[in-house]
Amino acid sequence: MSKRLLEVKGLTKAFGGVVAVSEVDFHLNQGEIVAVIGPNGAGKTTLFNMITGVLPPTSGQVFFDGKELTGKQPYQIAEAGITRTFQNLQVFENMSVIENVMTGVHCRLKTGFLQAGLRLMGVKKEEQQAFDIAMSCLEKVGIADLAFEPAEVLPYGNQRLLEIARASASSPQLILLDEPMAGLNPQESRQLVDIIKKKREEGMSFLFVEHDMETVMGISDRIVVIDYGKKIAEGTPAEIYENEKVIAAYLGTEDEEEAI
């Protein structure tokens, strides 16, 4: 198997007395698609927020491509090569579609205030470069024809695609998708699955949180299952499908009925 890209060791987050994520370990190899699943409130989004630097972990470490990322700011993590999409869409509604994606190219470019303000040499070249990269990202998700539309008028499904185009514009090695299928109709879901698969062929890796089991089972190489903040299982889709702990976590066991 290829090299380990992401390695999470003993990651823990406590909000006061509530431990949202506890001692979670897992890894992701280059080119893999790994799903994180678990019942609502299991701590998946908290886990995501720690990996992307939105929340500092209480303890534990995150390694990416051999470097430690624990405690870094989100923008530094993006520079290191991890970007993300959001469960509740975070499209820049004050920009056009193409500008959204051009903003995604941000960390590959250099223009600063003074250079831009004086329109020095190189600014125009960078603008063209950003535009070309953004356009090709939009083409890959199939919404290049909407490039000049204001992002806010896009239907929900296309806004999701836009977020993926924006997240991939900096050519990250890993993209984290937070419930990418939420709110999509079956046709849009299939389209998104195809896009993810195609991007993986290009060498991109994905870590995603998802409730839609059909998608999870269909595209994941491995699945990490979290319940009450703890990792309870890890394995291939077939293994997870058979795992009794997972079945118990989702369907409940008889003595747990009352707790639910």
Added chain:
Amino acid sequence: MNHSRVNDLYNRHYGGLFLFIVVLAIVPFFVNSFFLSVLILVGLYAIVTTGLTMLMGYAGQISLGHAAFYGVGAYASAVMTGTHGMPGIVGVLVGVILSIVIAVLIGIPTLKLKENYLALATLGFGIIIFTFFKELKEITGGLNGFFGIPSFSLFGFSFDTDLKFYFLIWVLLIIGILFSKNVIDSRVGRALRSIHGSDIAANSIGVNIQQYKLKVFVLSAVYASVAGSLYAHYVTFINPNLFTAMESINFLIMVVIGGSANIWGGMIGAIVYVLLNELLKDIVPVFFPNVGGEFQIVFFGVLLVAILIYMPQGLAPTLGKLWGRLVGRKSKKQAVTGPPNADATVGGSK
């Protein structure tokens, strides 16, 4: 794919600007001295509001403290030229450096705050600086004011008439607007707007939001400081009451009137504000002989609310559309949505 379409992204045609400059160059020869002084005031305010438009309209960070930077520039110039007899440019530079230092010191803690909290923090900052102007009597003259600021001169050329000063201010304003426009139509501008759009998403794709907020805050402070310096030279007498929180709110009103997400908005707002203000001074006493300046506050308060409700984008987009119709070209807003004849089938998969 047609690569030239990057040019459709931002309206960077300068035909309109050229025409505008021609008008600006002719106007002062056809107006009386009072109106010329009004135009100078418009230009000074517009320099401040152009900087503020970048901060508020594009980056979405509200400041209610920019009169303080206006004042820092004014007092720096007053003290450097008036007290110490230094050349005008020294005063401007001292003001700019002081403003940068203050903006960094204030910006680092306050720009972590959001919306209302940021507005309150900057309001408080403005009041603190006002107190300094008032209490540092040995330097500023306190509430008695600072008298006898010499006229501005640059490389031996003295801007000692209103006409000369008019050209100085408006040339500077146009340079300021062009600089801002260049910043906005670039990687930096998109980063600023992304903070306004969604700071969490901006951060997640690699925009160092704290740094960008700080830099645009500093830049807007520099604009205000330069305008303040020149204001001091123009009026030759300043006192702390010119730089109160109310003045900061006036700047905010101008930005909102003009349109906070348009680089010309600051200037349009300054024009409308100053002209309306002068008009009110003439008209109000005719109908209500006994009311004072409070009437203006009420009037602009109501106007602010009305614009926020009915024209949240301000006047600039409307004027832009009119201009577009006038010259038969697409206004910026329409250019963003794409030219209708563009080949809309670039790799689309529906």
